[in-house]
Amino acid sequence: MTYTDTTSSLTAHPGWLRRAEAWLDSKGKGAWIAAMVLGFIFFWPVGLALLFYMIWSKRMFGCSKRKHANHFKSGFSAMRPSGNSAFDSYKEETLRRLEDEQQQFEEFLKRLRDARDKAEFDQFMEDRATKAKTVETEDA
Structure with missing residues (x-):
């Protein structure tokens, strides 16, 4: 950009x-x-x-x-633009770097959310399986 x-x-x-x-x-x-x-x-x-x-x-x-x-x-x-070409190129590069860092950070947060969602889902499935085994042993 x-x-x-x-x-x-x-x-x-x-x-x-x-x-x-x-x-x-x-x-x-x-x-x-x-x-x-x-x-x-x-x-x-x-x-x-x-x-x-x-x-x-x-x-x-x-x-x-x-x-x-x-x-x-x-x-x-x-x-x-400030009128100073050296400063303007530095500012443009810094803004580009900050945009890249922001994008990387947002991707990192998405991975964290996905990992948390997977862990919660795995816990839900484990609890569900445990409850199903408990019901089967009580019925038997």
């Missing part, structure tokens, strides 16, 4: 909450208020959560859309 592939995949799928936040920000304060009212109508904890979020993030009291849009984009500033 190249640097541009990583950048485009991160910005293309930042998560449904961030996408919803960005969409509501693009529509303005009215969209936030409408979402909050609908949240109260359909399931009041959602409306309450949106109200608290709007107050906490200062969306309720006239914060500009531009400020939040820049804040959203700043989360991906590590993926932009």
